[in-house]
Amino acid sequence: MKKANYFILSIMILLVLSVIHLIQGQADYTVSQLLTEIWTPGRIQDVVLTLRLPRLAIGIIGGMALAVAGAMLQTLTRNPLASASTLGINAGAFFFIVLFAVFFPTLLSEFRLGIALFGAIISALMILLLAGRRMEPVRVALTGMIITLFFSSLTGTLQLLYENETGGLFLWGSGTLVQLDWSGVQFAWPVIVLFLMIALLLAKQLDLFQLGEDLATSLGQNVPLMKLISWIVAIILASTVVSVVGPIGFIGLMAPHLVKLLGVKKHGLLFIFSMVWGAILLVGADVAGRFISPHSEIPVGALTALVGAPCLLYLAWKKAQFMSNGQSKLGNTATPMRLSFSLLVVSILFIALLFIAIAYNGDVWILDWSSFIITEFRLPRVLTAALIGILLAISGLLLQGILRNPLADTSVIGLTSLGGAGGMIFLVALPSVSLAFLPIGIAIGTIFAFVAIYFMAKKTKFNPVLVTLIGIGLSAFGSSIIQVLTIKAKLTVTNALVFLSGSTYATNWLDFKLALLVLILIAAPSILLSRYIDMLQFGEDTAQSMGVNLSKIRIITLLFVVILTTFTITIVGVIGFVGLVAPHIARRIVGNKTRAVWLLASMIGAFLLVLADFIGRTIIMPSEMPSGLVVSLIGAPYLLYLMYKMK
Missing domain, CATH: 1.10.3470.10 (ABC transporter involved in vitamin B12 uptake, BtuC)
Structure with missing residues (x-):
């Protein structure tokens, strides 16, 4: 077909869509009414000239x-x-x-x-x-x-x-x-x-x-x-x-x-x-x-x-399908500190932060730790934030290690966004179903992201830039679903922003117990993957020559991440960047040994999210800023810094 014919067909498509656009809306009328009554003053002329034609134009x-x-x-x-x-x-x-x-x-x-x-x-x-x-x-x-x-x-x-x-x-x-x-x-x-x-x-x-x-x-x-x-x-x-x-x-x-x-x-x-x-x-x-x-x-x-x-x-x-794997260094330090000393320092800082976060509400100190506010509200909230921070940090560490990608994080590669979209679809499509089944919807979303990343990036040996770009595309897709469902379900602006940002608000002892169970049964065993991730630091060929089944290890590791992501979204919503920032900070302190980074990053992740929760709770009191939004204000600039360093 000649280009002129393509152009004429394109114009015709635009004209048809324009007519459909003009007759859509709550003020119902037909095409014939539009063509006959648009020329005379009245309801149709007012609607078309005042509202619909400007919108079309x-x-x-x-x-x-x-x-x-x-x-x-x-x-x-x-x-x-x-x-x-x-x-x-x-x-x-x-x-x-x-x-x-x-x-x-x-x-x-x-x-x-x-x-x-x-x-x-x-x-x-x-x-x-x-x-x-x-x-x-x-x-x-x-x-x-x-x-x-x-x-x-x-x-x-x-x-x-x-x-x-x-x-x-x-x-x-x-x-x-x-x-x-x-x-x-x-x-x-x-x-x-x-x-x-x-x-x-x-x-x-x-x-x-x-x-x-x-x-x-x-x-x-x-x-x-x-x-x-x-x-x-x-x-x-x-x-x-x-x-x-x-x-x-x-x-x-x-x-x-x-x-x-x-x-x-x-x-x-x-x-x-x-x-x-x-x-x-x-x-x-x-x-x-x-x-x-x-x-x-x-x-x-x-x-x-x-x-x-x-x-x-x-x-x-x-x-990118013909790119070499181009895997990037994960960041390191020439003079790593002793793990025991690093853990001691971070633990002291974390305990001090816990005391402040539990006892201070931004206005007054509450030192009676048997009070109802402390035992039923403040304590479960702070401790849950700490556990979620640990889970997020471990997720990020596993992703960065197994993909050899310094930009990997569940929020960056689309797992949290599609997990949130899966949860939103579940809530809107099945409003009468118990929230106890919400993790099913979230898991479906995260598994979809996992499958998409695995099969799209496998040919390039999980090229870091490609994996990140695929993830950001998936994030855009998931965010658009959440936006559509937010409007469809008529959520308020604040509720929508809180869900999209992630919040530790109103977490209770049940949430704490669930997070603790996930930490013990899922997160803790993931430390056994450390030696495989360490082998990967020498390159895929070297790891395979040492007997590592890369496909199997990647699938197992990503399944760990999917499960951790599912439960973190279930408990606090969509929180990103903790899994990006915590492992990077840990590597710059103790070096690249995965077991050491696993331990220190967990403490740093807990520290970051408790700090974000405290800031969000006190900075604009009596209102609150979602802790996920506080973290993103740190994480997004840090991503830009990483891109600059990788230039």
């Missing part, structure tokens, strides 16, 4: 802008995984909008685009700083995903601390096309149209750049200037969309790839086709959202992630 121009921005970023970074969402540009823009909504609402109303643009530029500069000069495709996308995690943790903190100021941003923060009038379209369309035209004017320059920077320079192209202008165009297009409809991901990833499947290569046609398919994807996602839930708004960004995350997984696997 912003969907079309927003999809066009995101698609072209994605196509440009893929060329500039030579990265098929690039888009405004995967590079963290959307997340940076949205964070600064939330920041100004809280502290400078007047400035936000006057300079919304400028504020979003500033956040997007910050994200882009972080990408250029952390990704390295080579701009290796998978690494660039991975860095962008970590930047997204970093800004998302900051945004979540603001949304929880300032719920009244940001309450209206929860749905919008997931990406929504809802428009109450034409103001959003009037604000966005001049900027988008102008910079789409500039992008088309840059098309031939990008064709030349795609041949290679050296060749482009020899043919007279000012490569630095062209790259600068192109980056600016892509960032402004993405920022404009974020400032009106919130961060909508994966449109810029999917649309250019769909167009390239049609045989379109030159940037002029690539941009034109991408505009149409970006609009198709965004309007189609909104149509699907209103079909799934006719009486409540499902964020269109969650639906694009449901489709886009598998697309990211496929592209990451396709790009």
Whole structure:
């Protein structure tokens, strides 16, 4: 089929979706009524012109802008995984909008685009700083995903601390096309149209750049200037969309790839086709959202992630399947301390923290440890937090060791996100079933993530970057499911944020007993895997020559992690980063011997989560900040630090 025919078919698809989009909603009418009564004043004209047509218009121009921005970023970074969402540009823009909504609402109303643009530029500069000069495709996308995690943790903190100021941003923060009038379209369309035209004017320059920077320079192209202008165009297009409809991901990833499947290569046609398919994807996602839930708004960004995350997984696997294993060092110290001394110091600090956390509530000290508040509330909560910290630290240690991946953690590689999604599906689909069966849903989610990672990464011998990128794609997929179900089940913003962040609030002696049982029966025996993990430090070939059955050991270890993750989510929700940070700190103290790291990391994990629980309980009293959110404020920057060190 000729490209002209493809284009005509694409336009027809967009027209059909647009008509369906206009007749969807609680104000019901048919296509024939739409075509006949739109021209005369009345109910249908009011609904269409005031609500539905602005929503459709912003969907079309927003999809066009995101698609072209994605196509440009893929060329500039030579990265098929690039888009405004995967590079963290959307997340940076949205964070600064939330920041100004809280502290400078007047400035936000006057300079919304400028504020979003500033956040997007910050994200882009972080990408250029952390990704390295080579701009290796998978690494660039991975860095962008970590930047997204970093800004998302900051945004979540603001949304929880300032719920009244940001309450209206929860749905919008997931990406929504809802428009109450034409103001959003009037604000966005001049900027988008102008910079789409500039992008088309840059098309031939990008064709030349795609041949290679050296060749482009020899043919007279000012490569630095062209790259600068192109980056600016892509960032402004993405920022404009974020400032009106919130961060909508994966449109810029999917649309250019769909167009390239049609045989379109030159940037002029690539941009034109991408505009149409970006609009198709965004309007189609909104149509699907209103079909799934006719009486409540499902964020269109969650639906694009449901489709886009598998697309990211496929592209990451396709790009990395021929990589060498490239396993990274786990971090070490040239002068390790004695384990006994290290454990003594950490134990003293931990006991001091336990005393403060139990006796102090942020206002007064309670030294009567027989009081009801201490015995029935404070003590089980603090001790449960300590046990969960141990379980999370052991999970992270096992993952990092068996995958030889310094970035491995249950939150980073998608186990906690899909486990949480499995739990949410269980709660929403089977509301009458006892919560005692909740671990079944969580286990199904974590096993799904485990199977996906194992079979997608096995061919590359579990390349660390690929495993992490697959995990982040799975996390996006799981988070989108949780967002959809949160809206569907009509959870409050606070409850949703607490579940997504993880909290030790209201844990009791039953939770403590369950965590203790898991520690004794599951976590403690995992120390027997230490010698196999130590063998792996010399490389897979050496380990196999020493008689290690790698496939068997990996499956056993990952099953340990799946079980530990299932129960930690069951007890406290989705808490990440403890399993990332605790083993790294332990290795920098006692070196790389897994048994020593296992013991010290367990103590550090307990210390970190008890500290996070204490800070979350006291910093904004009488309200509380979820301990998982406190930990993420430490873990996300630490991930960025690791990426910088691995550059």
